[in-house]
Amino acid sequence: MTSPLIERTDAAATAGARLRRVQPTLVLAILVLVVVLAWAVAPGFFTPVDPVQGDAAAALQAPSFRHLFGTDATGRDMFSRTVYGAIHSLSGAIIAVTVGLVLGTLIGVLAGSIGGVADDILMRLVDVLLAIPALLLALSIIILLGFGTTNAAFAVGITSVAAFARLVRSEVVRVRHSDYVEAAFGSGGRYLAVLVRHVLPNSLTPVIAYAALHFGTAILAISTLGFLGYGAPPPTPEWGLMIAEGRNYVATSWWLTTLPGLVVVLVVVSANRLSAALASRR
Amino acid sequence: MSYILRRLGQAVIVLLAAFTGSFLLLQALPGDALLIKFENPELGLSPDQIAAIRESYGADIPLPVQFWHALTGFLSGDFGYSVQSGTAVRDLVAEVLPDTLRLAAFGFLAAVFLAVSIAFLSTFPRLAWVRGVLRSLPSLFVSVPVFWLGIVLIQVFSFQLGLIPVINPSPAQELILPVLTLAIPISAPLAQILTRSVDDTLLQPFVAVVRAKGASRTWVLTRNVATNALLPTLTIAGILCGELIAGAVVTETVFGRAGLGRLTEQAVAHQDTPVLQTVVLVSAVVFVVVNLVVDLLYPVLDPRLTRKAGAPA
Numbered sequence: 132m133t134s135p136l137i138e139r140t141d142a143a144a145t146a147g148a149r150l151r152r153v154q155p156t157l158v159l160a161i162l163v164l165v166v167v168l169a170w171a172v173a174p175g176f177f178t179p180v181d182p183v184q185g186d187a188a189a190a191l192q193a194p195s196f197r198h199l200f201g202t203d204a205t206g207r208d209m210f211s212r213t214v215y216g217a218i219h220s221l222s223g224a225i226i227a228v229t230v231g232l233v234l235g236t237l238i239g240v241l242a243g244s245i246g247g248v249a250d251d252i253l254m255r256l257v258d259v260l261l262a263i264p265a266l267l268l269a270l271s272i273i274i275l276l277g278f279g280t281t282n283a284a285f286a287v288g289i290t291s292v293a294a295f296a297r298l299v300r301s302e303v304v305r306v307r308h309s310d311y312v313e314a315a316f317g318s319g320g321r322y323l324a325v326l327v328r329h330v331l332p333n334s335l336t337p338v339i340a341y342a343a344l345h346f347g348t349a350i351l352a353i354s355t356l357g358f359l360g361y362g363a364p365p366p367t368p369e370w371g372l373m374i375a376e377g378r379n380y381v382a383t384s385w386w387l388t389t390l391p392g393l394v395v396v397l398v399v400v401s402a403n404r405l406s407a408a409l410a411s412r413r
Numbered sequence: 414m415s416y417i418l419r420r421l422g423q424a425v426i427v428l429l430a431a432f433t434g435s436f437l438l439l440q441a442l443p444g445d446a447l448l449i450k451f452e453n454p455e456l457g458l459s460p461d462q463i464a465a466i467r468e469s470y471g472a473d474i475p476l477p478v479q480f481w482h483a484l485t486g487f488l489s490g491d492f493g494y495s496v497q498s499g500t501a502v503r504d505l506v507a508e509v510l511p512d513t514l515r516l517a518a519f520g521f522l523a524a525v526f527l528a529v530s531i532a533f534l535s536t537f538p539r540l541a542w543v544r545g546v547l548r549s550l551p552s553l554f555v556s557v558p559v560f561w562l563g564i565v566l567i568q569v570f571s572f573q574l575g576l577i578p579v580i581n582p583s584p585a586q587e588l589i590l591p592v593l594t595l596a597i598p599i600s601a602p603l604a605q606i607l608t609r610s611v612d613d614t615l616l617q618p619f620v621a622v623v624r625a626k627g628a629s630r631t632w633v634l635t636r637n638v639a640t641n642a643l644l645p646t647l648t649i650a651g652i653l654c655g656e657l658i659a660g661a662v663v664t665e666t667v668f669g670r671a672g673l674g675r676l677t678e679q680a681v682a683h684q685d686t687p688v689l690q691t692v693v694l695v696s697a698v699v700f701v702v703v704n705l706v707v708d709l710l711y712p713v714l715d716p717r718l719t720r721k722a723g724a725p726a
Contacts, residue, residue: 258427262700392565
C-alpha cells in the first residue's frame with residue numbers, strides 16, 4: 132500500500148509536468164467550446180441577421196462572405212441559424228446531464244450506502260435501464276411525455292441515469308470503507324452527516340469527469356431526436372432539425388446539411404477532448 | 414453450476430422487471446392511444462361503440478389480469494395490436510425483420526472489419542503519424558451524428574462522385590451506404606477495446622519469447638496476439654447488438670429503407686405505443702440473452718479464468 136501522502140505528491144508532479152507542455156488540441160477544444168458558449172449567450176453579437184425571417188430573394192445561395200454557411204430554401208441565413216441554435220443544444224445538454232447526474236447520484240448513493248436489499252433492488256432497476264439501447268429508451272420517454280425540446284432533453288438525461296448510478300455506487304462503496312470515514316463514524320458522526328460531508332465529496336471527482344463526457348453524448352443524442360422530428364418544432368433553429376430540413380436539398384445544396392453537421396462534430400469532439408483531460412487529471 | 418443458475422435467475426428477473434416497467438408505463442400514459450384514435454368526432458362513433466372497441470383491445474378488464482394476458486401473450490409471440498393500423502404487431506415486425514437483419518448483419522461485419530483494421534494497423538511502429546491518425550479515429554467516429562454521416566455519404570458517393578446511383582440502384586449498391594453509416598459509429602468502441610487489448614497482449618512475456626524464437630511480427634500478431642486480444646471484445650457484444658437496433662432507427666430513416674428501425678420511428682411519430690414497446694422489449698431480450706451467453710461462454714473460451722478462480726488467493 133502506498134501512503135496517501137506519496138500519491139498526492141505524485142499527482143502534483145504529473146499535473147505540473149502536464150501544465151508545462153501545453154497541449155494544442157486541448158487549447159483548441161476549449162476555444163471551440165468558449166465560442167459556442169458565446170453563441171448561446173449572445174447570438175446577436177455574432178450575426179445581425181434574423182435566424183427565422185428569410186429573404187426569399189436570396190434563397191439557396193451557396194456559402195459566401197455575405198452568408199458564411201449559405202442560405203436555405205426560404206432565404207434564411209444558415210450561419211445565423213447555426214449561431215442561434217447553440218442555445219438549444221447547450222441548454223438541452225445541460226438539462227440532460229443534470230437529470231442524469233442528480234437521479235443517478237441519488238440512486239447510487241442510496242444503493243451504496245444502505246446496501247442489502249435496497250442495493251439489490253436499485254441495481255436490478257439499473258440493469259433494466261442498461262438493457263435498453265439509449266435511443267430506444269429515449270423514444271419510450273418521449274412517447275410518454277410528448278415531443279418538445281425540454282422533453283427530448285429530459286429523455287436523453289434518463290438514458291444516462293443507469294451509468295451515473297453504477298459509477299456513484301462503486302465510488303460510495305469504495306469511500307465508505309476508507310479509514311477517514313470509519314474515523315468520522317468513530318468520533319461520533321451521525322450517518323447522514325458523514326454521508327454528506329465525507330462520502331459524497333470524495334465520491335464525486337470521477338463522476339464529474341463522466342458528466343463532462345456525457346455532455347458531448349447528450350448534444351449528439353439531442354440532435355438525433357431533433358433530426359427525427361421529436362424535439363423542437365420548426366422553425367426553431369435546432370441543429371438536428373436544421374439538418375433534417377436541409378436533407379431535401381441534398382442533391383443541390385450541400386451546405387444546408389454539411390456545415391451545421393460539422394459544427395455539431397466540432398462541439399462534440401471538443402467536449403470529449405475536455406472530459407478526457409479532466410479524467411486524466413484525477 | 415450454482416453460478417449458472419444464479420446468472421440465469423438474474424437475467425430472468427431483469428427481463429421480468431423490464432416487462433413490468435414498460436407495462437406500467439403504458440398504463441400511465443396520459444393520452445389513451447385508443448381514445449385519441451377513436452374519439453375523433455369525424456369518425457362519429459357513439460360512446461357504446463367506443464366501449465366495445467376498448468373491450469376488443471382488452472382495455473376494460475382489471476390491471477393484474479391485463480398484465481397476465483400481456484405477459485403470456487408476449488411469451489407466446491403475441492405482441493398486441495398496432496393502434497395506428499390495427500395490424501398485429503407480430504405481423505408488422507415479421508414483415509420488416511429480414512430487411513433489418515440483413516442491414517444489421519452486414520453492418521456488424523463491416524464494423525468488425527473496420528475495428529480490426531484500425532487496431533492492427535495502429536500497432537505498426539514504423540509509421541508514427543499513421544498510427545496517430547488511426548488511434549484518433551475511434552474518438553472521431555463516436556462524435557459524428559449518425560444521421561449526418563448518412564447524409565454526407567449520400568452527398569459524396571451519390572451526388573458528387575456519382576458512384577452509387579440514386580435511382581434504381583442494384584440491391585448491393587443499395588446496401589453499401591446504409592451499411593457504412595451503421596458500421597462506422599459501432600466500430601468505434603470495438604476498435605478502442607481491441608487497440609487496448611492488442612497493446613496489452615504485445616507487452617506479455619510470451620510475445621517476447623515467440624519473437625525471440627524468430628517469429629516475424631505478422632506471425633505473432635495473427636497467431637498469438639489476435640486470439641488473445643479478440644476475447645475482451647465479447648464483453649461488449651450485448652451493447653453492440655443494442656446499438657445495431659438503435660442505429661437502424663436512424664439509418665433506415667435517413668435512407669428511407671423499410672425495416673424495424675423505420676417501423677420504430679413511425680411508431681413514435683404516431684404515438685403507436687404497442688409497436689414501440691415490442692421493439693424496446695425485444696431489444697432488451699436480445700441484450701440480456703447475448704450477455705448471458707457471453708458470461709457463460711467466457712470461461713470456456715478463456716480457460717485461464719477458471720484456473721485463476723480455482724487458485725489460492
